[in-house]
Amino acid sequence: MMLKKEKIVFGSMFFLGILLYFFTETSYASIFLIGICIYGIVAYIASRISGKQIEIYFSGEKQCEKGKQIEVVLHTKNNSKIPIWNVEIFLSVKNKLTGEQVEVKKELSLFMLQSKQVCFYLEAQFCGCIEISVERIRILDPLGIFVKDRNVYIETQYYVFPKLLETDFTIEQLDQYNMESYKYSPLKSGDDTSETFGIREYKEGDSLKAIHWKLTGKMEDIIVREAGLPIENSVMILLDKREQEGISANQKDKLTEIFLSLSNTIMKNGIHHAIGWYNYEREKFEQYRIQSTEDIYMIIAELLSSPYCKDEISTVDRFIGSDAGKEYSNYLYVTESDVAEREAEKLMTYGNVEIYRTKAFN
DSSP states (O other): OBOHHHHHHHHHHHHHHHHHHHHOOOTHHHHHHHHHHHHHHHHHHHHHHTTTTEEEEEESOOEEETTSEEEEEEEEEEOSSSOEEEEEEEEEEEETTTOOEEEEEEEEEEOTTOEEEEEEEEEOOSOEEEEEEEEEEEEEOTTSOBEEEEEEEEEEEEEEEOOOOOOOOOHHHHHHHHSOOOOEEEEEEEEEEEEEEEEEEOOTTOOGGGBOHHHHHHSSSOEEEEEEEEOOSOEEEEEOOBOOTTOOHHHHHHHHHHHHHHHHHHHHTTOOEEEEEEETTTTEEEEEEEOSHHHHHHHHHHHHTSOOBOOSSOHHHHHHTSSSOOOOSEEEEEOOOTTHHHHHGGGGGTSEEEEEOGGGGO
């Protein structure tokens, strides 16, 4: 295969050599024509046999903060004794979190058994997991006339971490998140005998103190009372990862930053809590307990690798329909949804709900 522009140039030179050979008497005409023919044959064969044993891999620091530059170090090695006159390496760069994608091309030559490295920088404008992959390379002759595509695949990941900010909470909010509550779980039984979760038939191992004697006297079976489970006035922070119509990469970046900043602020005030989002790649709701600042950093890579996707089902419904625990009395919902208030109504049966959008953090 020949590139269009180079093909025209090579054809013109060949045609010129024929004209000089037949219509002039200079001895250089034949040398010129033979030289063009020899180059064409050698270049064609070389482009077909070189580059079969090229080795490519990445190295370098795999993480940085938002606003800085990602240093990408690409290593290449020609494991063959046939030189590679010119190789074009096509790299796909994609932010899994925001969906942005660009292509980068690098060119170099490799002599027999030679190694080279190419270093370049990418602007880390938004946080996310940056996937960089090489899916094909192109082998060319020195003049770029003959081209041979070779399929290769290698990828690596770089992480651009968001800035963890401290969010303004009122003293009343923090007290509400941290105080004990008289609310009881509607989903699980506990050991608080002052509150009845439900009644059921006696099972082996049940305490005699749990027997409901009045109901047992009226029924044929022994009936026991299940104690209630008191729950703390704790917090669940939910991140809406739906691909809303018109949502920008900047908004996805900001939502992620708000989500982690809320968790960071609450944790710095000594309040244990949980965070969660729906993972569209795994098709499950992810939930993590945050009991230290280190716990936040432990989940960042997982969060940044989880893309935004279009979904007709709200994140609230995804959460309610999951097996994630719901023993929380406060829910912080981070979203860009225009109907977030309506979506959050279902959460109000579990506890208080506050909605956070990016416009409130500009």
